[in-house]
């Protein structure tokens with residue numbers, strides 16, 4: 001019997017639910033405009049080549065084609081990138097990966113656009129392909145960019161590992177290989193670009209940060225930001241993948257050039273080839289402990305394959321380096337990481353942000369140590385766990401928290417761990433259990449501009465208008481805004497008008513990323529609620545003649561002794577607007593450690609797996625999970641994020657790999673890129689939310705968008721070991737490897 | 747690079763019903779049902795995601811069976827009866843839609859129209875499906891957001907109410 005439970009009550013339906021369950025909601029890729037053209041982008045034929053000739057004449061001559069554009073048509077900067085604009089909008093000299101754009105067309109039908117693309121003639125001179133980050137790092141390798149192939153180095157050192165290792169009784173050294181995962185948002189990149197009569201450009205395309213898209217587009221189009229309006233929510237999923245620009249530059253230039261609306265909607269294959277992915281990493285760890293279980297030394301080397309362009313590669317690496325010791329106290333640590341350019345697919349932001357990879361390796365080390373020490377994995381973790389007021393993993397000051405020990409205590413109660421390991425009667429089926437723990441930073445971290453804010457006002461319809469520059473990517477942001485605002489103000493959800501996803505209407509809140517949305521909305525309302533209610537009551541007192549102190553804000557208006565005396569509509573006056581805004585920064589650690597975090601959330605996961613020794617298949621049958629991320633804002637949203645993140649992690653562990661050979665994707669659609677289906681999920685999943693925070697913690701709810709994705713992989717691998725005696729070091733777990741291991745074991 | 751099979755296709759006349767309404771259209775013989783729905787009939791509930799029959803985002807009901815509308819073409823449509831997600835809420839929300847709302851059966855919502863149609867065709871044939879039958883019926887519909895648990899809770903809620 002499928003059983004998906006949690007300790008949370010279910011919540012009221014999401015504000016965006018109606019449109020979604022009825023199919024009435026128009027996504028940007030559903031939009032049609034009069035006179036609309038269809039755009040298509042020509043991507044490179046080679047992972048690395050010189051462009052010798054580019055001839056667009058034959059494409060231009062095709063009837064129905066209205067524009068063919070190349071680098072010559074970029075009005076401003078021919079480059080984009082969230083931090084460094086090193087990715088050309090159109091390549092004109094060299095292509096560095098198969099997703100590089102060379103030209104684009106707009107035509108009256110998608111079919112004609114496709115035919116026109118095929119008529120563009122490009123002559124390439126193939127260059128040597130750099131598909132392996134370690135050889136790309138070699139100083140003799142051809143540099144893909146002027147600064148060489150090492151995009152970013154990051155390190156952390158504490159104590160002295162050379163002094164630490166000799167003190168250890170057990171040392172584990174292992175290399176872990178993590179795959180390139182695709183976000184696989186169900187709605188591929190797309191939208192419509194509309195030149196307006198007043199000369200402005202409207203961009204209808206999903207992103208995680210409308211203002212950032214506006215800034216990037218302004219540079220490319222050589223327009224002032226005010227002349228661009230980015231309408232950016234909702235969308236059919238993102239998971240980090242749509243934070244960076246994708247089709248926007250092409251649609252925008254084509255629309256401006258033709259003076260007509262242009263729609264681009266990438267096919268799954270185009271999305272796969274051009275879209276960013278999760279960083280493949282090779283992580284080597286050497287970890288030593290004394291007989292007592294005390295971990296003494298930990299040495300880490302991370303090689304991250306960042307692909308052809310920077311995007312958020314440096315920040316992802318910093319995050320991995322920061323989380324290399326997780327929630328443990330280790331006196332001697334040496335971590336060194338490299339993000340390396342290759343001709344492979346571009347890697348960038350992905351839910352988990354480097355935490356998944358590093359935690360897989362770290363928890364793998366802890367489990368192997370436990371095994372060698374003949375100690376229970378839970379006990380070893382407990383023994384080395386940080387205390388509530390200890391510094392963060394890179395020695396930085398953080399908000400005191402014992403979330404790690406709370407989730408560990410909770411998971412200790414999981415009946416899975418008490419399982420009597422009696423294998424089924426079938427000698428070819430082995431079961432095993434595993435547990436893992438993680439600590440995950442929220443926000444962008446020290447040294448990265450991380451401003452946020454919001455605005456609340458009473459509008460002419462008598463609605464309380466609450467506006468944020470955050471985006472609804474599917475995570476349930478609107479429900480979070482609704483719940484936090486109604487609770488802070490005391491009004492009902494019908495009184496609210498929520499405004500997001502439109503740069504003409506919203507304040508700057510920063511990106512909907514890094515599990516920061518929920519947290520920042522809560523912080524905004526803490527600042528907005530006092531002054532806003534004050535203003536409402538001042539006006540109400542003036543209008544009604546009652547003392548302000550007698551009045552309160554409630555459902556549909558202002559109340560006195562249990563009676564509503566004024567509606568919000570009656571409070572609105574054109575010449576006395578009631579409006580408050582707030583601006584502040586995401587709390588960071590005061591210590592100057594690039595990307596160092598201040599707020600963390602925690603999760604512990606217990607799993608049970610069944611290994612089929614005949615097919616090598618792994619079936620996860622149970623997942624128990626404890627999460628500590630502060631108060632729950634929206635129960636359905638919270639469980640949904642954890643369950644959804646968990647199954648995305650299950651795909652990462654057992655199924656998914658955007659494999660490349662010679663820097664070309666060998667999987668291009670869902671027939672070979674295998675996503676978890678409903679058949680792959682465990683029959684039982686439990687989520688326990690631990691809402692307690694450290695006494696005096698003033699930082700409220702933390703986001704839960706990422707925390708559910710991190711600890712599952714190491715727990716599954718530990719369970720496979722428990723079942724078979726074989727340690728897996730490479731994801732996704734291959735059936736062949738399991739079968740091979742069977743030969744070794746028997 | 748060919749995403750859509752593009753043969754030099756003739757326009758043909760087709761006659762079929764969509765959500766109970768008779769439709770006479772002249773379209774290319776190889777035009778996909780999903781494009782006919784979205785472009786010719788402005789019914790954008792059925793979504794496009796993989797275009798090779800692997801994700802179910804485009805699922806609709808044709809003559810009582812769940813069909814990937816990205817795989818069905820105009821020349822196969824004559825005399826058929828097609829139902830899309832838009833038909834469900836013609837007289838207020840359908841029980842399946844209510845359950846999805848209450849149990850968190852969706853997040854981004856992009857898979858939801860297809861998923862709901864898959865549940866609908868299942869329950870029309872089998873009012874009390876077993877767990878295994880539920881999983882079987884929904885296994886062609888991919889959801890990247892929910893991890894399916896909320897979807898299963900939704901389906902169970904509908905079944906319990908029957």
Ligand code: FES
Nearest residue numbers: 796797799802816
């Ligand atoms: S779009 Fe039809 S099955 Fe995926």
Ligand code: FES
Nearest residue numbers: 853854889890891
């Ligand atoms: S709700 Fe987003 S894919 Fe299912």
